[in-house]
Amino acid sequence: MKKLNLIVALSASMLLLGSCLKDSDPRPRLIGGTTFINAFIEADVYCYIDRNTVPSLNPLPYRNFGPIPPLYAYPGEHRFEVYSTYEENRLVDTTVAIKDSVYYSSIVFGTHDDPRHFITEDRIPQGVDNPAAIAAVRFYNLANTDRRMTLQIGDLEPIATFINRPTETSDSGKDGEEFIQVPTGTYTLRVVDEDGEVVATRSEKLDLSAGSYVSIFLTGDEREPTTFYVGRVRQSVN
């Protein structure tokens, strides 16, 4: 009897002590993460990190993005895969070196014949003292088209790198990852081709108030021109 009392006492105290220790451990702040964007017009997709599906993106439909908040992954090498919902076609299989506290976007586009993908680091533009006081955007041509596309933001002077953009490649996507500061305001977004013909206009104006960091992209396919669409994703940056 006495021995059993001792055992009970010991286990009870270990339990209590253990929970004390747990409470006083500082928890690391999990900053950063990845936003998955599906601009792959031919199918909805499944996204995998290290061979596990990304919860809540099961599947990720075309023209959708998530998760919100971005999916955190511990710093280090991670395997990113993207599969089409059509015939389990693997569209992307790549290794990404995730850095501490960085926000990323994983963008899939193209066709089953020519799937394309790139990953951006989503950063505050260089030299900005007060990130909450400015608005900044970046533009990607993710459409299946041979035409070169220009983004018009309201009546603003078109930004040089947003003029006559061909469809992105993995390299051009990464090269275009910087957000470019624009005056705050509310704007109609319009994409035109190199002949000045309007390709798509976003039906709702884009609110670029202070603290807005927005990726704007053209998606769609020449095989069906009614599919051209100007999308926007509000991003976390740091």
Place this chain on the structure above:
Amino acid sequence: MKTSHIPRLGLIGLTLLAGCIKDEEPTPDVRSGFSVVNSFPEAQAVLRRLDVGLGLQQLGQAQAYRGIDYFAIPSRENCRMEIISSNDNAQLVDTTFKLVENRYYTSFLFGTEAAPLHFLTDDRLPDNVEDPKTIAGVRFFNLAGAIRATLFIGTAEPIATFRNRPTETPQTGKDAEEFIPTANTGTHVLTIYDDNGDQVARRTGVALDPGDYLTFFLTGNGSESAPYYIGVLRHPGVNQVH
């Protein structure tokens, strides 16, 4: 201070209960893995019926043309299988085979209404494979009509036995049941050429990683209703000799 008896009794009770549960564990079912492939274009669908000792019973649902399904079924010395076509319930296949426990098999239905064909493979690795998770393995069957097919996996030179393969017979299918190890891993475009050098089928985005065991098959007959198509069966398990 009065000692509470509850933790002590709880501890004792838990120990006794755990012992009870252990003693009454039921023996596990002995099962075999059974993949089924429908490469029979002349019917909308087929139905398989299996007799594992309780008379012929339907296996799953009707399987559409090009369908690939997997079942875990009771192992037995003599398992009878019947395959019926959706065209007037014509019996296409009536066969018996042995299913060893914890082994994986694949049943391939192909041919025509006039001459339906079937073979069952033992989904086995070559003898010398140390760790199946570190390599990939592939098989290729030509289940299509009237064509000699060469399968290209990506841009690599075709594997010797995947060159100019005539339509299988049940014997050639069975003879080719062993997986061929390959280091050609990655995400591949598969293409099939006939012996005129014309491409007859193409399939993109096929994932072949270490630990993957895939069977590729050509199906169809080149007609509009059954164009040539490359099927991919991703094996849930493979058999090692030892």
